[in-house]
Amino acid sequence: MGFFEKLGFGLKKTRKASFDSITELMDAPKITEDLYEELTERLILADTGADVAEELVDELRDVVKKNKLKTGAEALDALKELLCTRLSADGPMDLSGHPAVILVIGVNGVGKTTSIAKLANLYKAQGKKVLLAAGDTFRAAATEQLCTWAARVDVPVVKAGEGADPAAVIFDAVTSAAARGSDIVICDTAGRLHNKKHLMDELSKVRRVVNKANAAASVESLLVLDAVTGQNAIHQAAEFIEAAGATGIILTKLDGTAKGGSVISIKTKLGLPVRYVGVGEGVDDLMEFNARDFAEALFKKDEE
Ligand SMILES: Nc1nc2c(ncn2[C@@H]2O[C@H](COP(=O)(O)OP(=O)(O)OP(=O)(O)O)[C@@H](O)[C@H]2O)c(=O)[nH]1
Numbered sequence: 001m002g003f004f005e006k007l008g009f010g011l012k013k014t015r016k017a018s019f020d021s022i023t024e025l026m027d028a029p030k031i032t033e034d035l036y037e038e039l040t041e042r043l044i045l046a047d048t049g050a051d052v053a054e055e056l057v058d059e060l061r062d063v064v065k066k067n068k069l070k071t072g073a074e075a076l077d078a079l080k081e082l083l084c085t086r087l088s089a090d091g092p093m094d095l096s097g098h099p100a101v102i103l104v105i106g107v108n109g110v111g112k113t114t115s116i117a118k119l120a121n122l123y124k125a126q127g128k129k130v131l132l133a134a135g136d137t138f139r140a141a142a143t144e145q146l147c148t149w150a151a152r153v154d155v156p157v158v159k160a161g162e163g164a165d166p167a168a169v170i171f172d173a174v175t176s177a178a179a180r181g182s183d184i185v186i187c188d189t190a191g192r193l194h195n196k197k198h199l200m201d202e203l204s205k206v207r208r209v210v211n212k213a214n215a216a217a218s219v220e221s222l223l224v225l226d227a228v229t230g231q232n233a234i235h236q237a238a239e240f241i242e243a244a245g246a247t248g249i250i251l252t253k254l255d256g257t258a259k260g261g262s263v264i265s266i267k268t269k270l271g272l273p274v275r276y277v278g279v280g281e282g283v284d285d286l287m288e289f290n291a292r293d294f295a296e297a298l299f300k301k302d303e304e
């Protein structure tokens with residue numbers, strides 16, 4: 001499966017449940033007030049959030065007026081463009097450090113460990129030397145799970161025993177990266193609830209320890225959100241942003257949900273760029289997020 005097909009496949013449920021109906025609506029020969037109203041409703045049903053849907057339609061009205069657009073199809077193209085602007089990141093991820101460190105954080109079961117394996121696979125395919133840090137020391141099985149994935153992808157892991165200080169494991173990994181010649185260190189962390197203050201403080205410590213281990217390291221903290229929870233995922237995010245300085249989002253399990261439209265409200269409300277999306281359980285099922293491809297894929301017509 002090619003890149004675009006895979007993304008299209010991952011968004012199939014989302015299209016079926018909502019975006020197909022928007023594509024159909026925009027087949028209209030003329031742009032009328034009813035069309036705008038119906039579009040707003042369908043965007044809300046598509047899990048974009050009511051306020052975001054209204055903002056988008058207001059923006060669309062302006063573009064239609066300014067460019068004297070006439071048909072629904074022209075308006076749909078303009079809508080895709082607006083979505084693309086809204087979903088675009090201001091710049092690329094900061095992987096400039098030596099090493100580049102990526103902390104992977106989020107609540108329980110959202111797909112952190114699996115995404116780390118997928119990321120390792122992606123970066124390795126780009127010719128980068130990857131090192132993993134088994135920072136989920138909360139349960140023994142977590143380190144085992146990461147090691148199993150690491151063996152499959154063939155990348156090394158720095159680990160410690162159950163109950164070890166996660167900050168210490170990550171410190172070791174970042175320190176040893178220089179000697180090993182690793183380009184990227186990807187750090188697993190235990191799932192935690194955003195309202196558990198001591199666990200959030202632990203993440204702050206993990207974040208701080210990276211530059212103590214190596215001042216030349218760059219740090220990205222990617223917050224993993226489960227697309228199945230849709231917009232509710234937004235409520236977890238504020239504490240993670242505050243405690244661990246989250247810099248971007250990995251949105252997992254898009255393939256398993258009709259709520260793919262929530263990516264629009266997630267990006268708008270959190271102001272954090274979506275960097276990767278998960279579209280399956282396999283090691284190849286993580287895609288670098290591209291706003292234009294995503295906007296196109298939401299409205300792609302199925303060929304069956
Ligand atoms: N369908 C689908 N399943 C996914 C995706 N990402 C992760 N999963 C599944 O989600 C489940 C949980 O994944 P983990 O990676 O263990 O989640 P975690 O956040 O590390 O969990 P904890 O360490 O317990 O907090 C596994 O069964 C994964 O296969 C995805 O993009 N699509």
Ligand SMILES: [Mg+2]
Pocket residue numbers: 112113114136142188189191
């Ligand atoms: Mg895990």
